[in-house]
Amino acid sequence: MRKFVKGNEAVAIGAVYAGCEMYFGYPITPASDIAHAVAEYFPQLGREHLQAECETGAINMIFGAAAAGKLSMTASSGPGISLMQEGMSYLAGAQLPAVVVNVMRVGPGLGNIGPEQGDYNQAVKGGGHGNYHSLVLAPASVQEMCDLTMKAFELSFKYRNPAIVLADAVLGQMMEFLTFPEEMKVKPMTDGWAVHGDHETRCNLITSIYLDNELQERHNWALQEKYSAMQVEALAESYLLEDAEIVLTGYGTSARIARSAVDRLRDEGIKSGLLRPITLFPFPTEQLQRAALAGKILVVELSNGQYRDDLLLHLDRKIPCQVDLINRMGGNMMKVKDVVEKAKKMLREGSQ
Amino acid sequence: MIKRATGFNETFDRREKGTKATHYCPGCGHGIINKLIAEAMADLGIQDRTVFVSPVGCAAFCYYYFDCGNVAGPHGRASAIATGVSRALPGSVVISYQGDGDLGAIGFNNAFQAANRGEHFACFFVNNSIYAMTGGQMAPTTLIGQKTTTTPFGRDPVKEGYPLKVCEVLNQLQAPVYIERVSVADTKRIMQAKKAVRKALEIQRDGKGYAFVEFLSPCPTNWRMDPVTSAEFVTESMEKVFPLGCLRDRSAEHAPVPNQIPQLTLSQLFGEGREGKAAEVDPAFKEKSFKFSGFGGQGVLSLGLVIAEAAGLAGRFVSWLPSYGPEQRGGYASCSVVVSGHEVGSPTVDDPEVLVVMSQPAMEKYYHTVRPGGVMVYEASLPCPEPRDGVRVLAFPASKIAGESRTPKAANTAFLGALTAMGLHGLPEEHVLAALDASFAAKPKLVERNRKVYQTAFEWSTNNF
Numbered sequence: 156m157r158k159f160v161k162g163n164e165a166v167a168i169g170a171v172y173a174g175c176e177m178y179f180g181y182p183i184t185p186a187s188d189i190a191h192a193v194a195e196y197f198p199q200l201g202r203e204h205l206q207a208e209c210e211t212g213a214i215n216m217i218f219g220a221a222a223a224g225k226l227s228m229t230a231s232s233g234p235g236i237s238l239m240q241e242g243m244s245y246l247a248g249a250q251l252p253a254v255v256v257n258v259m260r261v262g263p264g265l266g267n268i269g270p271e272q273g274d275y276n277q278a279v280k281g282g283g284h285g286n287y288h289s290l291v292l293a294p295a296s297v298q299e300m301c302d303l304t305m306k307a308f309e310l311s312f313k314y315r316n317p318a319i320v321l322a323d324a325v326l327g328q329m330m331e332f333l334t335f336p337e338e339m340k341v342k343p344m345t346d347g348w349a350v351h352g353d354h355e356t357r358c359n360l361i362t363s364i365y366l367d368n369e370l371q372e373r374h375n376w377a378l379q380e381k382y383s384a385m386q387v388e389a390l391a392e393s394y395l396l397e398d399a400e401i402v403l404t405g406y407g408t409s410a411r412i413a414r415s416a417v418d419r420l421r422d423e424g425i426k427s428g429l430l431r432p433i434t435l436f437p438f439p440t441e442q443l444q445r446a447a448l449a450g451k452i453l454v455v456e457l458s459n460g461q462y463r464d465d466l467l468l469h470l471d472r473k474i475p476c477q478v479d480l481i482n483r484m485g486g487n488m489m490k491v492k493d494v495v496e497k498a499k500k501m502l503r504e505g506s507q
Numbered sequence: 508m509i510k511r512a513t514g515f516n517e518t519f520d521r522r523e524k525g526t527k528a529t530h531y532c533p534g535c536g537h538g539i540i541n542k543l544i545a546e547a548m549a550d551l552g553i554q555d556r557t558v559f560v561s562p563v564g565c566a567a568f569c570y571y572y573f574d575c576g577n578v579a580g581p582h583g584r585a586s587a588i589a590t591g592v593s594r595a596l597p598g599s600v601v602i603s604y605q606g607d608g609d610l611g612a613i614g615f616n617n618a619f620q621a622a623n624r625g626e627h628f629a630c631f632f633v634n635n636s637i638y639a640m641t642g643g644q645m646a647p648t649t650l651i652g653q654k655t656t657t658t659p660f661g662r663d664p665v666k667e668g669y670p671l672k673v674c675e676v677l678n679q680l681q682a683p684v685y686i687e688r689v690s691v692a693d694t695k696r697i698m699q700a701k702k703a704v705r706k707a708l709e710i711q712r713d714g715k716g717y718a719f720v721e722f723l724s725p726c727p728t729n730w731r732m733d734p735v736t737s738a739e740f741v742t743e744s745m746e747k748v749f750p751l752g753c754l755r756d757r758s759a760e761h762a763p764v765p766n767q768i769p770q771l772t773l774s775q776l777f778g779e780g781r782e783g784k785a786a787e788v789d790p791a792f793k794e795k796s797f798k799f800s801g802f803g804g805q806g807v808l809s810l811g812l813v814i815a816e817a818a819g820l821a822g823r824f825v826s827w828l829p830s831y832g833p834e835q836r837g838g839y840a841s842c843s844v845v846v847s848g849h850e851v852g853s854p855t856v857d858d859p860e861v862l863v864v865m866s867q868p869a870m871e872k873y874y875h876t877v878r879p880g881g882v883m884v885y886e887a888s889l890p891c892p893e894p895r896d897g898v899r900v901l902a903f904p905a906s907k908i909a910g911e912s913r914t915p916k917a918a919n920t921a922f923l924g925a926l927t928a929m930g931l932h933g934l935p936e937e938h939v940l941a942a943l944d945a946s947f948a949a950k951p952k953l954v955e956r957n958r959k960v961y962q963t964a965f966e967w968s969t970n971n972f
Contacts, residue, residue: 156777156779157785157819158777159812159815159816159819159827168777171773171776172773176595177591177594177595179591196776198768199768199769199770199771199776200770200771200773200776201770203594203595205590205594207587207620208616208617208620209616209617211584211587211617212584212587212590212616212617212620213587215580215581215584215587215588215591215617216587216588216590216591216594217591218578218580218581218584218587218588218591219560219578219580219587219588219589219590219591219592219593219594219595220591220592220594220595221591222578222588222591222592223558223591223592223595223596224595225595227591227595241581242580242581242584245580245581249579249580325828325854325855328828328829329826329827329828329829329854330812330815330826330827330828331825331826331827331851331854332785332786332819332825334785335777339773350558350576350577350578350592351576351596352555352556352557352558352576352592352596352598352599352600352601353555353556354555356576357554357555357574357575357576359576359577360521360570360576360577360578360579361577361578361579362561362570362577362578362579363579364567364579408854411851411852411853411854412852412853412855413852414850414852414853415852415853416852417852418852488853488855490857491852491853491857492857492858
């Protein structure tokens with residue numbers, strides 16, 4: 156089945172097909188349509204939707220539902236996601252699976268409701284207190300808003316770790332054709348760790364406290380090992396990279412702009428390509444290092460360079476590569492032609 | 508001889524292998540309250556289906572003791588977690604155990620709202636008028652004049668407010684089934700507390716709703732008193748501010764039943780959808796970018812949607828992106844539509860090939876963005892703009908045509924007819940009309956009227972452009 160739907164609606168549809176059983180949220184633009192859709196879908200499917208009293212309430216309701224082994228999710232944006240950070244840290248510490256969708260808006264503070272990608276560090280580097288990571292998936296189309304929401308549940312349960320779907324105001328509000336998933340996902344088994352309120356799970360305990368330093372350190376090392384093991388899940392899309400002399404890179408909406416720029420550059424006979432990370436944690440390091448052999452990378456992003464900074468960390472320092480940035484903030488988008496110009500400038504300067 | 512409480516683990520191995528001692532200080536009320544809950548849980552035969560949510564604070568380690576499912580989360584959020592657990596596990600017995608800082612300060616709203624929703628759990632609230640584990644700071648329930656590490660001169664109500672009477676506050680709410688305040692300062696009071704615990708858990712066993720029990724409980728360590736003096740402080744000072752007794756008991760009434768919502772299957776919910784084939788790559792199709800702009804309410808977003816739907820029916824790749832002001836009504840509105848023979852890159856349109864303008868501000872904002880070789884079609888009643896090199900400018904009387912067809916709101920449909928007549932969208936008319944009809948699926952009466960407007964506009968454009 157295909158339908159023309161909003162990105163936010165696609166998230167809710169993905170949640171339905173992932174088998175998400177419980178949604179707790181608090182309204183905020185530009186993420187509210189997700190709650191609207193869930194509030195309509197879930198009760199009619201015998202699933203739970205509750206508008207919480209605040210984001211701290213919502214994320215802790217998620218904690219409770221996840222502790223009970225349910226597929227649960229919430230969605231919010233900037234300020235609301237900030238309020239959830241303590242809860243995210245507890246989810247990570249207690250190794251609970253849950254999906255948190257961030258339809259990024261403009262910050263800092265109240266900012267505005269336009270698109271920005273300023274929550275990169277918050278999402279990818281942990282965001283709350285302590286040594287933890289969330290899985291981070293970055294959709295770039297309405298189809299991926301659905302598909303990666305489903306994938307987020309899958310990975311979240313596989314690793315018993317919170318997963319973030321990092322979208323933005325453009326992806327949330329835009330409409331494209333969505334091909335619906337074929338079927339519902341099978342619910343993962345949770346008897347081994349969750350608290351089901353029955354005899355079999357009576358001895359299970361969900362907590363993130365380890366009073367003993369040694370035990371806490373062991374727990375921390377185990378978490379780090381888990382984060383390393385996630386590396387196999389790294390995903391990126393490569394577009395026309397084979398012969399590219401310059402690589403444009405960005406995620407989400409920025410990647411869409413970069414893709415148009417690549418097309419225009421190709422129309423002018425300039426060999427350019429696009430590397431689009433689909434997972435931001437784990438970072439697609441290998442794919443990046445292969446692409447970096449082109450020698451020139453232009454980062455396209457809607458923030459002060461947070462993704463660029465992370466990209467620099469993942470480059471192979473032994474291989475020289477010029478990295479430049481074109482970015483906008485405040486809800487503004489970079490124009491395709493400006494990206495094209497910047498790429499050409501990099502190529503010109505390189506040949507001097 | 509003191510009996511070992513049932514409902515507890517045999518030994519507290521989560522604390523220390525083989526130990527039978529709790530971590531509570533001598534004279535602390537928590538141990539007594541823990542025991543009352545554990546016994547009631549075992550006696551009522553609900554142990555397997557009980558989930559205990561621990562707070563942060565002295566009772567953070569309840570999971571050492573209770574032989575049932577245990578969940579421990581952040582400070583103040585036990586009521587929110589209990590909400591999640593009880594909704595996840597209908598039929599289970601959920602306990603939220605919280606202290607006065609946890610429930611009365613940082614987590615008050617979560618506790619209060621859970622009570623107001625009548626969540627299905629028992630909330631056990633331990634009021635010892637002080638933060639204990641963190642080092643004896645002021646709690647919301649600290650008595651006036653009481654010295655704590657953060658009120659070294661005694662709590663001054665002018666600066667720090669008054670002791671928070673949680674039972675009395677919750678008693679203003681409609682939903683709670685049971686609210687009682689008890690004390691564990693002496694044997695007689697403990698016996699009453701025991702009954703209250705049992706009642707609260709029976710209410711959970713029977714699925715009746717929210718139950719709240721507040722315990723006045725001594726904290727000799729942080730009060731800097733011996734256990735006997737502490738017990739006297741509870742009875743003589745705390746009870747004056749927090750009188751004991753049952754504020755509400757509706758446990759004999761039937762539990763309220765939620766409204767029934769009709770249940771659907773996935774296919775009933777999502778319908779059949781237009782099965783239109785998936786978009787196909789067509790290098791021969793030249794990408795087209797549109798901007799539709801005007802005031803909110805003029806239907807510019809719908810006009811873009813019809814084009815987008817038609818493009819989908821035609822097997823093209825397409826994106827639609829709205830942009831509007833913060834006003835709910837009447838502000839500016841525009842949408843960008845990209846129709847392509849391959850995957851759409853940027854959904855934003857910086858330099859449209861086709862610009863439709865329905866208001867003066869939109870003209871001012873977008874006219875100069877039209878790419879060379881592009882077209883602007885604008886509402887003819889607006890002032891004629893200065894000519895631009897390489898940009899075709901067409902005045903189209905959309906409002907007049909819609910008005911004369913007695914469907915004045917359909918000026919957007921008139922533009923659609925004009926775009927088709929001019930070949931500006933490059934989409935087969937059958938798909939455009941199908942998309943137009945479908946956009947009025949909820950208002951069948953408007954289908955014919957819009958078709959008429961479309962046709963008139965089509966003919967006018969064919970004759971005049």
